[in-house]
Amino acid sequence: MKKLFALFAALMLICSTAFAAVNINTASQQELEALKGIGPVKAKAIVDYRAKNGPFKSVDDLKNVSGIGDKTLEKLRSEIAISGASSAAPKAAAKPAAAPAAKPAAAKPATAKKEASKPAAKKKS
Structure with missing residues (x-):
């Protein structure tokens, strides 16, 4: 979900620079x-x-x-x-935002594994 949000935010930033x-x-x-x-x-x-x-x-x-x-x-x-x-100002602001997005992405696979195990448990019941 965080990756989707980060992708959406990046897309919005790109669109806003296109109109600037x-x-x-x-x-x-x-x-x-x-x-x-x-x-x-x-x-x-x-x-x-x-x-x-x-x-x-x-x-x-x-x-x-x-x-x-x-x-x-x-x-x-x-x-x-x-x-x-x-339009250079928004591009410069986008670079720092990309670095923090990488940190939550590293933690996300751990939660994805938990979510994957939950549906598997429901199917066995």
Whole structure:
């Protein structure tokens, strides 16, 4: 039951990060690649542009990056931001949660054996 709950919690965390806006001023190349229409080449171009020219002042400044035009920007507009927490913050919080989940999982097989022996006893009666 604890494993199911941990799986559900992880799924909810992943879903919440999918709907969170990615801060194009702080996102890593991998985070940018997670956006629709942004592959490794465009993500690297965004990171390089940001390193050379400083932070984006508006989402529209993304059009200055080579390979990103009006159509790509319109597809991304609802998924990106220039301020606030990037989707990296929830991912970092997910790592510590995974470590405690491993400890109860080690104790769970012992309870599973007890549960398995109970139904066997009922069948014999």
